[in-house]
Each structure stands twice: as C-alpha cells, then as structure tokens.
Amino acid sequence: MSTERIHPVVLSGGSGSRLWPLSRAGYPKQFLPLAGENSMLQGTMQRVAGSQFAAPLMICNDEHRYVVAEQLRTAGITANRIILEPIGRNTAPAVAVAALTLLEQQEDALMLVLPSDHVIQNEPAFHAAIAQAEKAARQGHLVTFGITPNKPETGYGYIQQAEELSVSGVHKVARFVEKPDFDTAATYVASGEFLWNSGIFLFSAKQYLDELKAHHPKMVKACQAALELAENDLTFCRLNKEAFANSPSDSIDYAVMEKTTHAAVVPVDMNWSDLGAWSALWDITEKDSDGNASHGDVLLHNTRNSYVHADHALVAVTGLDDVIVVATDDAVLVANRDNAQDVKKIVDTLKEQGRYEHTLHTTVHRPWGNYRGIDLGERYQVKRISVKPGEQLSLQKHYHRAEHWIVVKGTALVTCGEKEFLVRENESTYIPMGEVHRLKNPGKVELELIEVQSGGYLGEDDIVRLEDGYGRTQ
Amino acid sequence: MSTERIHPVVLSGGSGSRLWPLSRAGYPKQFLPLAGENSMLQGTMQRVAGSQFAAPLMICNDEHRYVVAEQLRTAGITANRIILEPIGRNTAPAVAVAALTLLEQQEDALMLVLPSDHVIQNEPAFHAAIAQAEKAARQGHLVTFGITPNKPETGYGYIQQAEELSVSGVHKVARFVEKPDFDTAATYVASGEFLWNSGIFLFSAKQYLDELKAHHPKMVKACQAALELAENDLTFCRLNKEAFANSPSDSIDYAVMEKTTHAAVVPVDMNWSDLGAWSALWDITEKDSDGNASHGDVLLHNTRNSYVHADHALVAVTGLDDVIVVATDDAVLVANRDNAQDVKKIVDTLKEQGRYEHTLHTTVHRPWGNYRGIDLGERYQVKRISVKPGEQLSLQKHYHRAEHWIVVKGTALVTCGEKEFLVRENESTYIPMGEVHRLKNPGKVELELIEVQSGGYLGEDDIVRLEDGYGRTQ
Numbered sequence: 001m002s003t004e005r006i007h008p009v010v011l012s013g014g015s016g017s018r019l020w021p022l023s024r025a026g027y028p029k030q031f032l033p034l035a036g037e038n039s040m041l042q043g044t045m046q047r048v049a050g051s052q053f054a055a056p057l058m059i060c061n062d063e064h065r066y067v068v069a070e071q072l073r074t075a076g077i078t079a080n081r082i083i084l085e086p087i088g089r090n091t092a093p094a095v096a097v098a099a100l101t102l103l104e105q106q107e108d109a110l111m112l113v114l115p116s117d118h119v120i121q122n123e124p125a126f127h128a129a130i131a132q133a134e135k136a137a138r139q140g141h142l143v144t145f146g147i148t149p150n151k152p153e154t155g156y157g158y159i160q161q162a163e164e165l166s167v168s169g170v171h172k173v174a175r176f177v178e179k180p181d182f183d184t185a186a187t188y189v190a191s192g193e194f195l196w197n198s199g200i201f202l203f204s205a206k207q208y209l210d211e212l213k214a215h216h217p218k219m220v221k222a223c224q225a226a227l228e229l230a231e232n233d234l235t236f237c238r239l240n241k242e243a244f245a246n247s248p249s250d251s252i253d254y255a256v257m258e259k260t261t262h263a264a265v266v267p268v269d270m271n272w273s274d275l276g277a278w279s280a281l282w283d284i285t286e287k288d289s290d291g292n293a294s295h296g297d298v299l300l301h302n303t304r305n306s307y308v309h310a311d312h313a314l315v316a317v318t319g320l321d322d323v324i325v326v327a328t329d330d331a332v333l334v335a336n337r338d339n340a341q342d343v344k345k346i347v348d349t350l351k352e353q354g355r356y357e358h359t360l361h362t363t364v365h366r367p368w369g370n371y372r373g374i375d376l377g378e379r380y381q382v383k384r385i386s387v388k389p390g391e392q393l394s395l396q397k398h399y400h401r402a403e404h405w406i407v408v409k410g411t412a413l414v415t416c417g418e419k420e421f422l423v424r425e426n427e428s429t430y431i432p433m434g435e436v437h438r439l440k441n442p443g444k445v446e447l448e449l450i451e452v453q454s455g456g457y458l459g460e461d462d463i464v465r466l467e468d469g470y471g472r473t474q
Numbered sequence: 475m476s477t478e479r480i481h482p483v484v485l486s487g488g489s490g491s492r493l494w495p496l497s498r499a500g501y502p503k504q505f506l507p508l509a510g511e512n513s514m515l516q517g518t519m520q521r522v523a524g525s526q527f528a529a530p531l532m533i534c535n536d537e538h539r540y541v542v543a544e545q546l547r548t549a550g551i552t553a554n555r556i557i558l559e560p561i562g563r564n565t566a567p568a569v570a571v572a573a574l575t576l577l578e579q580q581e582d583a584l585m586l587v588l589p590s591d592h593v594i595q596n597e598p599a600f601h602a603a604i605a606q607a608e609k610a611a612r613q614g615h616l617v618t619f620g621i622t623p624n625k626p627e628t629g630y631g632y633i634q635q636a637e638e639l640s641v642s643g644v645h646k647v648a649r650f651v652e653k654p655d656f657d658t659a660a661t662y663v664a665s666g667e668f669l670w671n672s673g674i675f676l677f678s679a680k681q682y683l684d685e686l687k688a689h690h691p692k693m694v695k696a697c698q699a700a701l702e703l704a705e706n707d708l709t710f711c712r713l714n715k716e717a718f719a720n721s722p723s724d725s726i727d728y729a730v731m732e733k734t735t736h737a738a739v740v741p742v743d744m745n746w747s748d749l750g751a752w753s754a755l756w757d758i759t760e761k762d763s764d765g766n767a768s769h770g771d772v773l774l775h776n777t778r779n780s781y782v783h784a785d786h787a788l789v790a791v792t793g794l795d796d797v798i799v800v801a802t803d804d805a806v807l808v809a810n811r812d813n814a815q816d817v818k819k820i821v822d823t824l825k826e827q828g829r830y831e832h833t834l835h836t837t838v839h840r841p842w843g844n845y846r847g848i849d850l851g852e853r854y855q856v857k858r859i860s861v862k863p864g865e866q867l868s869l870q871k872h873y874h875r876a877e878h879w880i881v882v883k884g885t886a887l888v889t890c891g892e893k894e895f896l897v898r899e900n901e902s903t904y905i906p907m908g909e910v911h912r913l914k915n916p917g918k919v920e921l922e923l924i925e926v927q928s929g930g931y932l933g934e935d936d937i938v939r940l941e942d943g944y945g946r947t948q
Contacts, residue, residue, distance in 0.1 A: 021790075299820060299823060299824075301816060301819050301820055301823070302813070302816065310806075313801075313802070313803065313804045313805050313806050314804060314805045314806070314829075314831055315805075315806045315808070316495075316805065316806070316807050316808070316820045317807075317808045317809070318807075318808075318809045318810065318813065318816045318817060318819065318820055319809055319810030319812070319813035319816055320797065320808065320809070320810050323794065323797075323808065325806070325808050327787075327801070327806045328787070329787060329803075330787045330788065331787050331788045331789075331790065332784075332787050332788070332789045332790070332799070332801045332806055333790050333791075333792075334789070334790070334791045334792075334794060334797065334799050334808055335791070335792045335793055335794070336792065336793030336794050338793070339776070339792065339793035342775060342776065342792045342793055343792065345775050345792065346773060346775055346790045346792055349773060349775070350773075355788075357788055374848045374849040374856060375848040375849075375856075375858055375924070377858075377882060377883070377922065378883070379882065379883065379899075380882035380883070380924070382848060382849075382856065382858075382924055384849055384851075384856075402900055404878075404880045404902050406878045406880075406926045406928075408851060408853065408854035408926065408928055409851070409852070409853065409854070425853075425928065426876055426928040426929075428878050428902065428904065428926075430902065448851065450849070450854070450856055450924075450926045452880040452882065452902075452924045454880075454882055454899065454900040455900075
C-alpha cells in the first residue's frame with residue numbers, strides 16, 4: 001500500500017436555500033457556524049487535517065473567494081489551491097478541474113471529494129471508512145461513501161450494495177436509485193442493502209478523468225481549457241469563464257459513478273448529516289428536557305420539540321410543538337418541523353418577486369472586512385463598517401452621495417481628494433459628493449465606523465473604483 | 475329629557491401586556507393603530523365626537539401625557555381636560571376625579587365612562603344604547619353596558635340582567651359574576667340572561683360620588699385632595715401624588731356598581747372587543763380565503779387561520795395553522811392562537827428577569843418627537859432622532875459621552891457652549907463631552923438626524939437638564 005497522502009478536494013457550490021433565512025446565496029450555510037463554533041467548511045477541512053492528508057484543494061464560487069480565504073486563515077488551514085468557479089456547472093466539472101490540477105502535481109494522486117456543508121459527528125468512523133476506501137481506490141475502484149440509514153428518509157438518493165470486494169468493508173455497487181417515496185424508502189431501510197448517497201467520494205484523479213473522457217469528452221476539454229486560460233494569483237486560480245461555460249453541467253453520480261464498471265461503496269455509520277433542512281439541524285443539536293434546541297436570546301413557554309434560533313431580537317414562543325423559528329434582523333421564518341423542506345418554496349417565492357432577502361444578508365462580507373445596513377431613510381442610509389487591520393477599501397468616488405464617517409473604534413487612514421489624514425475614535429470626517437476617497441485601517445485592531453450616506457440615490461452601484469487591492473476595478 | 479350634552483370620560487390606564495410585543499407599558503395598546511388607521515384611543519374619542527357629547531375628559535398615566543396630547547391633536551379632538559395620574563389606583567378613583575372635575579363645571583353632568591382600548595364596530599348600536607342608558611341615568615340609575623355574548627368567553631366578567639325598567643331596553647341588574655370557567659360560561663350564554671361586563675358606564679357625576687361617599691369616603695377625600703393640590707398647566711391637570719396615593723385602589727364595579735341599589739344594564743350587540751389577546755385581534759380583522767389576517771411584509775405558504783404581523787422584518791410562515799406571529803425589531807412572538815392569553819406569562823418572565831422589552835419600544839416617544847436606537851456597540855451607540863417642527867430638546871450636558879450629529883432631513887438649530895448655529899441636511903456637528911448643548915427644530919418640516927454617541931457610559935441617565943420646555947429639569 002502506498003504511503004502517499006490523500007488529497008482532500010472540498011466543494012463549496014450550494015446556496016443552502018433550505019436553511020433560509022440564516023443561509024443565503026451570498027453567504028450560504030457552509031460558511032455558518034451552525035453545528036458548533038466553526039463553520040461547516042472549517043469543520044470539513046479540520047476533519048481531513050491529519051498527517052494522512054495533503055493540503056486541501058478548494059473549489060468555490062468566485063464570489064465567495066474572500067470568505068473562503070478568511071475562513072481557512074482563521075481555522076489555520078493552508079490550501080493547496082483555491083479554484084474559483086466563475087459560473088456553476090455542478091460537481092462533475094468541478095472535480096474534473098481538481099483532478100487535472102492534482103495530476104500535474106502527482107501522477108497517482110488519490111482525491112477525497114467532500115461537500116463543504118456536511119456534519120460528521122463520529123470522526124473515527126469516518127477515518128476508518130477512508131482507510132478502507134483508500135485500499136479499494138488504489139486497486140482501481142471509484143469509491144462512494146454510503147451512509148447506513150436510520151430512518152426512511154425521502155430527501156436522499158440511495159445506493160444498493162452488492163457483494164464485498166477483496167477489500168474488507170468495501171462493496172460493489174448494485175445500483176444507484178433516485179430519492180424514493182416514503183414506502184419505498186422504508187423497504188430500502190428494512191432490507192439492509194441500501195445506503196444513503198452521501199456525495200463523498202474517494203478515487204484516483206487519473207481514473208476519474210479517464211472515465212470522464214470516455215463518457216463526457218467535451219466536459220474534460222472544457223475543463224482543460226478553463227484551467228489553461230485561468231488567471232492565477234497566489235493561492236487563487238480563477239477558471240476562464242467562457243471556457244468553463246462550455247462544459248456541460250452534471251453531477252459526479254450521473255456523469256461517472258452510474259456509468260463506470262468500477263463503482264464501489266464503503267458503508268459507514270458516522271452520525272452524518274447534510275443539514276438539508278432546519279429539522280436536520282434540530283436532529284443533531286443538543287436539546288433541553290422538553291426536546292427544544294435553541295440558540296440566542298430565546299424564551300420558551302409550554303413549547304416542545306422545537307428549534308428556535310434568535311440571531312438578532314428576543315424570540316418568545318408559547319403553546320406550540322414541533323415548530324422551527326429562525327429570526328434574523330431582516331427576515332423571520334416560522335415553519336412546521338415536519339415540512340421544513342418547504343422553506344425552499346418561500347425562497348422560490350422571494351426569487352420570483354425579485355426580492356433580495358434570499359441572496360443578501362444585512363451584513364455583507366468584503367475582502368477588507370464587512371458592512372451592515374443599520375438604518376435606511378428616504379434620502380439617507382446608515383451603515384456600520386468594519387475594516388480588518390492592514391486592509392483598505394478601493395480608491396473610489398460616488399456621483400450621487402456624500403458620506404459622513406464617524407470612527408467608533410480603532411483608527412482610520414483617510415484619503416480625501418489630495419489630502420491624507422488619520423481619523424481616531426470619536427472623530428469624524430466628511431467625503432463630499434464626487435470626491436475621490438479611500439478608507440484604510442493602518443492599525444493593529446479592527447476599525448469600526450458609522451457611515452451616514454446622504455443623497456438622492458444610494459444604490460451600491462454608484463461607485464467608481466479607481467484603484468483596488470482586490471482586483472475589482474474593471 | 476334633558477338636552478344637556480353627555481361628558482365622555484376616557485380612561486387610559488392599562489399596559490396591554492397581552493398584546494406584547496407591539497403593546498408595551500411605555501406605549502401600550504390604546505395608542506396603537508391595531509384596528510384601523512387610528513389608534514384605539516383615537517377611535518374611542520371619535521365615537522363620542524357627535525353633537526350629543528361634550529368635549530371629552532381624559533385620564534391617563536402621567537408618563538403618557540405627550541402621547542395622549544399628540545394623539546388628540548392629530549385626531550382633531552380638543553379635550554375638556556387631560557388629568558394625569560402620577561400613580562395608578564384602578565378605575566374607581568380615576569372616575570371619582572373625573573366626577574369631581576365635571577361637577578365643578580355642571581351640577582347635573584352625566585358622564586359616559588369609556589376604556590380607551592376597546593373596539594366597537596357597530597357604532598349605531600352603541601349610540602342607540604347610549605340614548606337608552608341616558609334616559610335611565612337621568613332617572614337616577616347607574617347604567618352599565620352589557621354585551622350580548624356570542625360565545626362562552628372565560629376572559630370576561632358577566633352581568634345577569636333582571637326585569638326591564640320603565641325605560642325601554644334597560645334592565646335592573648340581578649348580579650355581577652366573576653370570570654367563569656368554560657362550562658359555567660356556556661350555561662350563561664345559553665340562558666340568554668347573562669351579558670359580558672364591558673367596563674363602559676353612564677351615570678350622573680353627582681350620584682356616582684354620592685355612592686362612593688357612602689361606601690368609600692376615604693377614596694373621595696383622597697381624590698378631592700389630589701385635585702385641590704394638583705398642578706394645572708393648560709389642558710393638563712397633574713394630580714398630587716401624595717394625596718392620590720392615599721386613595722384605596724379599586725374598580726368601579728367593586729367600589730360602586732356591586733354595592734348600589736341603582737345598578738342598571740343596557741344590553742347591546744355592537745361587535746365589541748376589548749382586544750384582550752392577539753386572538754381577539756384575529757377575530758376582528760379581515761381575513762384572506764385561508765382565514766389568515768396579516769399585516770406588513772408577510773409571506774404565507776400552506777398556512778391557515780393565523781394572525782401574522784410584521785412590523786419590521788419580512789415574516790414568512792409555512793405549514794402551520796392557528797398561530798400568532800408578531801415581529802418587531804427587538805422582539806418576536808410566536809404563539810398558539812388557542813392560548814394567546816399566555817403571552818402575559820412571557821411578559822411576566824421578562825419582568826422577573828429585569829429586562830426592558832416589556833416596557834420600552836426601540837422607538838421612544840418624547841414631547842419634542844421621538845428617538846430610535848439603531849445600533850449599539852461596546853463604546854458607542856447610534857440613534858435616529860426626529861424633532862417636530864418648532865420643538866426643542868432640553869438644554870443639557872453629558873459627563874460620559876460626546877455626540878456627533880448628522881442632519882439627514884430638515885434643519886437643526888444647535889446650541890453648543892456659547893455658540894448657536896444652523897446645521898442643514900447633509901451637514902454635521904460635534905458636541906464634546908461635558909459641553910452644554912441644545913437641539914431645536916426651527917423649521918416647518920420634521921427634523922431628522924443621526925446621532926452617534928461615543929463614550930465609556932451611554933445610559934439615558936447621563937443627562938443633566940439645565941432648562942426644559944416640558945418641566946423635566948427637576
């Protein structure tokens with residue numbers, strides 16, 4: 001058996017709409033600390049940080065690049081690469097790009113493909129399964145991880161296992177099946193032959209590409225072109241948009257696993273959850289004696305088996321069982337725990353209505369820090385802006401608004417027209433309409449300021465970037 | 475029959491805790507536009523604005539004086555007097571004070587006592603009942619209004635009617651009964667003899683006082699002293715606190731109606747509600763085809779027979795029946811419609827925990843306008859301040875905070891130390907710690923400004939008032 005390390009490939013593609021309003025497209029669930037102190041992305045990375053693993057390769061939406069970089073930094077993870085998708089093409093092309101990247105580094109690279117938004121509470125079981133899967137993968141199998149089902153879940157696809165391979169604990173795949181109805185799911189669970197399809201895979205990069213070339217040559221070509229024409233910048237690699245857009249969109253399952261004759265499955269019981277709905281979060285969260293899981297400033301009276309998350313305001317619940325309540329500063333969800341999947345329908349309605357609450361949070365993350373809208377009037381708005389030490393916003397100007405900045409923490413280095421000066425805590429400055437300006441945190445602690453914008457048009461798009469440290473001037 | 479006009483006496487005493495979080499002690503339900511465009515206080519006043527009524531006499535909590543004055547002003551109501559209670563003593567002393575005040579104006583004054591937080595949807599029926607009650611009152615009866623019950627409500631006291639008086643439609647009272655249990659309430663409703671006790675009365679001021687003197691001489695003396703020592707200021711009359719505190723606390727029912735031999739009741743069916751809980755608001759509100767009553771930015775999916783009130787954020791509900799959801803910017807209530815009374819238990823818990831959400835809203839009303847907390851940090855807070863045209867805050871200073879003011883609407887006249895100057899829209903000024911300052915709106919439109927406070931202590935009590943137009947310098 002090889003002593004080469006396994007390459008984790010972490011996929012961050014989903015928008016997590018079933019965990020709305022906490023999870024939104026601009027900052028979806030994998031970045032949220034929903035199941036502990038760390039985000040699920042960080043948890044995923046930390047589970048594969050042992051000596052048997054190489055540095056992880058990350059594939060994410062271009063828009064999330066700074067969130068990903070920041071989360072890896074705070075978790076102490078150094079990525080092999082962070083590959084940026086300018087457009088989503090499902091998992092098969094993403095993994096193809098990862099495989100092509102790894103093959104350049106190591107001919108016999110094994111890749112462990114991991115969604116970034118799963119929770120695994122039994123880590124030793126996971127690692128044991130990886131060790132078994134590794135053996136099978138080195139023998140030429142494409143191994144998928146099958147979760148031992150504990151209830152007739154209708155939200156997952158299933159894998160029927162066949163005979164055990166020569167590698168103990170790893171089975172041939174008899175067939176993949178789509179999400180079943182409840183009765184079918186019940187017979188699957190009773191049979192003992194069926195496993196939940198977790199979306200976790202372990203296989204050789206070369207072999208994955210060979211399979212893909214055989215079944216989807218166009219996809220491989222598009223991915224190769226996207227990589228060849230990519231912009232590379234330190235650890236980031238931004239795929240070429242036009243080239244990547246030429247790739248068909250497909251999942252690993254459809255594109256490869258259901259077609260290959262080398263599919264294998266390793267059954268594993270590891271307290272796994274994909275947190276596909278608020279009810280799943282209730283399942284894995286510690287509960288009080290009434291069966292309630294709560295987070296934040298929550299007051300419960302005569303309430304049972306409920307999940308209550310207060311992100312912002314006090315949330316009081318009385319006389320209800322089996323409800324989900326999630327309150328953020330701009331959206332409140334109240335749902336039946338038994339139909340928690342229906343949250344997606346709310347999000348669909350928001351999309352149809354052209355609203356923003358399914359994509360943006362009131363706190364918006366930027367490479368230099370974040371801002372949060374705290375008040376909005378007819379001709380003004382108020383934001384709290386946080387700038388990380390050493391970071392700066394772009395050199396910019398606005399045609400339709402003036403800005404008042406009051407520093408409430410730290411020190412700002414302000415450029416306004418030809419002048420450059422410091423603004424300290426409890427000091428303020430004024431940026432006239434049309435004036436070129438820049439905000440920088442030259443210090444060692446977070447800079448916080450209150451910005452009052454005043455003008456006839458206050459949209460985020462009234463910004464002319466003259467110079468930017470994060471490549472946003474085009 | 476006399477052609478003298480009836481004197482409406484409107485009582486504003488309750489804190490409306492069952493309609494939390496919209497209703498809070500500092501700004502309770504009678505001031506809220508819960509059942510239409512006007513507040514319930516305004517609705518109460520407008521129902522007795524016809525030519526058969528004299529100008530209303532208002533009795534309210536001292537702390538609510540400017541809210542009451544402002545609501546009367548915007549509704550175009552001129553009060554006879556606004557009597558301020560420095561301390562609550564239940565309804566019997568409040569009505570005694572009103573009776574004493576009216577007797578000075580007119581010896582045979584008839585008073586119509588009205589709680590300020592009721593809804594009456596059938597106004598002609600109400601006026602017809604008043605006309606009947608007036609006849610009986612002029613004949614020496616103390617008339618209470620009994621609502622024809624339409625369900626076995628356990629939240630109200632009941633009145634059993636006896637034979638009809640010589641005045642058509644008015645009955646002698648057989649007895650008053652306390653809130654019954656459900657089964658008793660059901661037999662009451664079935665009997666046809668029982669009516670809900672509405673807390674609305676019509677009687678002669680002199681006769682009420684005579685009854686009170688006979689049964690509670692100490693109460694009448696305390697009320698007389700409180701009036702004699704009262705501070706009078708335009709339409710306001712602030713009762714003397716020490717004197718009024720000597721009055722026993724009691725209700726009209728206990729103190730007079732259950733003791734007098736002249737009690738009468740006029741049965742009336744007028745779509746009355748005391749809005750004693752959110753479920754009562756659901757009852758009287760127009761509903762969609764699924765039985766939902768909603769207000770504000772609400773999204774419903776697979777939800778029936780629910781009341782959803784979005785005051786601040788978007789509220790989405792899915793898969794639930796018979797729920798109450800009320801979301802404000804600092805508190806969210808989710809309750810079972812069948813146990814909506816239990817909201818009081820939430821409020822009790824907030825009291826026990828020494829919190830503020832049951833007394834204060836984030837928007838705080840002041841005689842000069844209002845302010846709203848919009849952000850709060852470790853050493854700063856941000857408020858939006860609105861000052862009415864012509865109004866000004868007190869001349870004041872703070873020991874622990876400096877203030878930045880940015881005008882976002884209108885024009886401010888600012889006093890800061892020895893200087894006085896105008897600050898216009900999109901201009902700002904700075905008030906150093908310890909500096910004497912004043913804010914005035916000299917203009918004809920509302921003044922709005924963003925205040926950023928900065929300092930080590932930011933409590934409302936860090937204020938030294940040197941001069942105040944509203945008597946708040948002591």
